[in-house]
Amino acid sequence: MKVGFITIGQSPRVDVVPEIKPYLGDAEIIECGALDGLTLEEIKELAPKEGDYVLVSRLRDGTQVRLSREKIVKRLQECIKKLEEEVDVIGFLCTGEFPELTSRKLLVEPSLLLLKTVSALGVSNLGVIVPDPDQVEMTRRKWEGIAENLKVQSVSPYIGKKEDFIKAAQELKECDLIVMDCIGYTLSSKKIVKEITKKPVVLPRTLMARVIGELLEG
Structure with a gap:
């Protein structure tokens, strides 16, 4: 194949x-x-x-x-x-x-997979991480209706440092689930977010x- x-x-x-x-x-x-x-x-x-x-x-x-x-x-x-x-x-x-x-x-x-998967889980408080600050409002529109409450943070998967991921994760600790909404995010960046939030994290790749x-x- x-x-x-x-x-x-x-x-x-x-x-x-x-x-x-x-x-x-x-x-x-x-x-x-x-x-x-x-x-x-x-x-x-x-x-x-x-x-x-x-x-x-x-x-x-x-x-x-x-x-x-x-x-x-x-x-x-x-x-x-x-x-x-x-x-x-x-x-x-x-x-x-x-x-x-x-x-x-x-x-x-992946966009459709993420939306359908999270929608099926019935999450009330959703956290989303995106690469660029200019994507935050667009991301709010994308995810509205999927969860009752939404928090969005931005960290670049390409130039963001470990401390940037830690800071973003700390802002999302109250969320039930975190979506790392970019294919550039790695397994290691997922691990950082999961360790800080102690919550399930969905990685698109x-x-x-x-x-x-x-x-x-x-």
Whole structure:
């Protein structure tokens, strides 16, 4: 079986794929990035303007990059079209919302997985961690209606330090469940948040990987 992964940044995502590979058995992995083949100048043109839906990702060299959702939709669809010819299942390495993306193969979107999973759990007090302060209000809109009370903190998975995660987690100690709402968050960052809050923590990369693993299992 073959699995395709699409990133809004550049591939390969050496910060993500090795960590989720154990959940995928012996599946062959093929990656595609929305920013693959672009120069730094071209990438800068994709930066968000005021009022844009802000996304945060990573370049191949580990540099953090801020992107406008609207400016990369077409490039993401091109990645899907390319991978459709080669793989059985496609995983989207981003928790942003992209309702307009279409695929002839199964497309696993972490944003939908997170929303449906947390909704099914009936949580009253929800904590959410996102990469960028400019995503806080957008995140409130995304999660409203899923829980009665919502607290949002921001820490970058790419440039945030351990103490930043500790501080954010301390603000979320009263929550029943914490969602780390970005594919960039690692198992080690989850561990920090879980140790501080003593609450269940949902990590998008492993949630998605477990679902894909279930789809691949023979």
